[in-house]
Amino acid sequence: MTAVDGLRVAFRALAANKLRTALTLLGMVIGVAAVITLMSIGAGVQTSIEERIRQAGTNLLSVSPGASSNRFGGFRTRSGGGGGGVQTLTAQDADAIAEANIPGITSIYASRSFNGSFVSADGAVQASVQGVNEVYPAVRNVEVGTGSFFSADDVDRASRVVVIGDTLATDLFPNGDAVGETVRLNTQPFTIVGVLASDGGSSFQSNDESAFVPLPTLTSRLNPSKTSAGDDVVSSIVVQLVDESDATVAGVTQEIENLLLSRHDSEEQDFSVGSQADQIETISEVTDTMTLFLGAVAGISLLVGGIGIMNIMLVSVTERTREIGIRKAIGAKRRDIMSQFMIEAVAVSMGGGLAGVLIGVGISLGLNELGAGAEQPTGGGGARGNPFAGGLVTTITAEPIILALVVSVVIGLVFGIYPASRASRLAPIEALRYE
Numbered sequence: 001m002t003a004v005d006g007l008r009v010a011f012r013a014l015a016a017n018k019l020r021t022a023l024t025l026l027g028m029v030i031g032v033a034a035v036i037t038l039m040s041i042g043a044g045v046q047t048s049i050e051e052r053i054r055q056a057g058t059n060l061l062s063v064s065p066g067a068s069s070n071r072f073g074g075f076r077t078r079s080g081g082g083g084g085g086v087q088t089l090t091a092q093d094a095d096a097i098a099e100a101n102i103p104g105i106t107s108i109y110a111s112r113s114f115n116g117s118f119v120s121a122d123g124a125v126q127a128s129v130q131g132v133n134e135v136y137p138a139v140r141n142v143e144v145g146t147g148s149f150f151s152a153d154d155v156d157r158a159s160r161v162v163v164i165g166d167t168l169a170t171d172l173f174p175n176g177d178a179v180g181e182t183v184r185l186n187t188q189p190f191t192i193v194g195v196l197a198s199d200g201g202s203s204f205q206s207n208d209e210s211a212f213v214p215l216p217t218l219t220s221r222l223n224p225s226k227t228s229a230g231d232d233v234v235s236s237i238v239v240q241l242v243d244e245s246d247a248t249v250a251g252v253t254q255e256i257e258n259l260l261l262s263r264h265d266s267e268e269q270d271f272s273v274g275s276q277a278d279q280i281e282t283i284s285e286v287t288d289t290m291t292l293f294l295g296a297v298a299g300i301s302l303l304v305g306g307i308g309i310m311n312i313m314l315v316s317v318t319e320r321t322r323e324i325g326i327r328k329a330i331g332a333k334r335r336d337i338m339s340q341f342m343i344e345a346v347a348v349s350m351g352g353g354l355a356g357v358l359i360g361v362g363i364s365l366g367l368n369e370l371g372a373g374a375e376q377p378t379g380g381g382g383a384r385g386n387p388f389a390g391g392l393v394t395t396i397t398a399e400p401i402i403l404a405l406v407v408s409v410v411i412g413l414v415f416g417i418y419p420a421s422r423a424s425r426l427a428p429i430e431a432l433r434y435e
Contacts, residue, residue: 013316013344021348024312027305028352028411029359032404034298036360036396041367042291043395049287050280059244060139061252063237063260064272065089089271090231091215096263097237102255104241104248107135110215110234114223118164118211119184120172127168128210129185131218131234139240142207147179147194150214154193158216162190166198167208185211186222249275295400299407305352306411313345313419321426328428338424345416346409353408357401364394 014021065088094110109132116129134152137144150161162185169178169192178192196207213222219232226232239256241248253273260271317324324337 011347013320014347017316020312020315024308024348025352025355027308028302028349028408029305029356031298031302031305032353032356032408033360033363034301035295035404035407036357036400037363037367037394038294038298039291039400040360040364040394040396042287042294043397044368044393046284046287046291047395048393049283059241060276061239061241061249061256062274062276063089063093063239063256064274065235066270066272088227088233089235089237090227091219091234092231093260093263094234094237097239097256097259100255100259102252102259104252105239106242107139107240108237109133109135109139110237111136112215112218112223112225112233112235114218116185116211116222118168118172120181122174123172125168125171127164129162129218129222130210130212131215131222132212133215135240136212139238142199143197144194145197146177147192149194149212155214155216158214158220160188160190160217160221161193161214163194163196163212164192165196165206165208165210168211169195185213188221244275295403302404302407302411305408306349306415309345309348309412310415310419312348313341313416314422316344317341317419317423320423324423324426325428325430328426334424337426338420341420341423342413342416345420346412349408349412349415350405353405356408357404360404361396361401364396367394 089110091110094108097105098108111130111132113128113130115126118125118127133155134150136142137149144163145166147163149163150159153159154161162183164172164178164183172178172183173181178195181192182189183192184190190213198208199206215232215234219225219234224232239252241252253275256273257269261269264270327337
């Protein structure tokens, strides 16, 4: 029997029991669709996070307080020693780095944040308030929609000025332009000098619901915190480099480490220095692992579908015992019988795999449309009235599609072997006697 004959007989047998074939296909369809959808979601999350980091600038170094003995979260650190407390980073440390004129550094700012209470004539909102300096928009690629960011003079004078995010501006002043208005921040009057352009409401590093004040204003008026030496505590120092080459990153990192070790009068690091590239690499490793995990979980349904194929093929062998006996009686060999049932099993699994690919791709594209369809605030759900808005983006790649199809074929072969082998071993006389 040729391969074409085997396919013809297999499809005729499958068509004879359409409902049973459809139910058998369903297990493979669900499994393949789940694999493709979940792996597309995982890849999309990874792409979205990496893109947000790149938008913030990949030529950045971040200095944070504390040190550990391993690499985590994109920070390359050494062990803090001496058994003493961790030396807190200060605004004066940032000034020292700026004054050192380290080659390769173009801009630098220190930051610290806290949750503040905003009150206007039209509303009251709790929001994150971050103290920075005037270079923040240029370093972080942040666009001011209306008004302007505060100036270096505002920073030097610790002025009561604030720049707020787009969503925060709408909450506080729903009926008009917020620029130039006065808002009370922790009972103190502040003038709004600018509103940031909306960045899409993403939950990752979004500024839409944040506010920015000059760092000296935060440390002296709003939320003072000082070391025992009287220096102003900060949560991080961000350094912008001329480029993101390994030589520049390594050179500037070493210079900063040496300078801060000298200032902190310590032989061990009590701070961490890491680059955005390190963060991207670490996030990629984590999301790759999560994507594989999601794919493995969805793959369990493929095994369930394979068991369904075996079950239905065993039933088919039983129903077609007399047919097998007749074919053997007129000269069909064992391999002919076995190949026929193997072709049927692979046809079912392959058909389910192809249908699952179409459904999985359709679901992935549909999830993208859900996220893109919420351009205006509508209330409830997520940041823009849609639980997927700005947060869930799927990325469809060829790898999970090919993998799912290959696995579906393999499952058809594996779970079809036993029924096919059982059919091929039937004795012709016993098969003909079967009622």
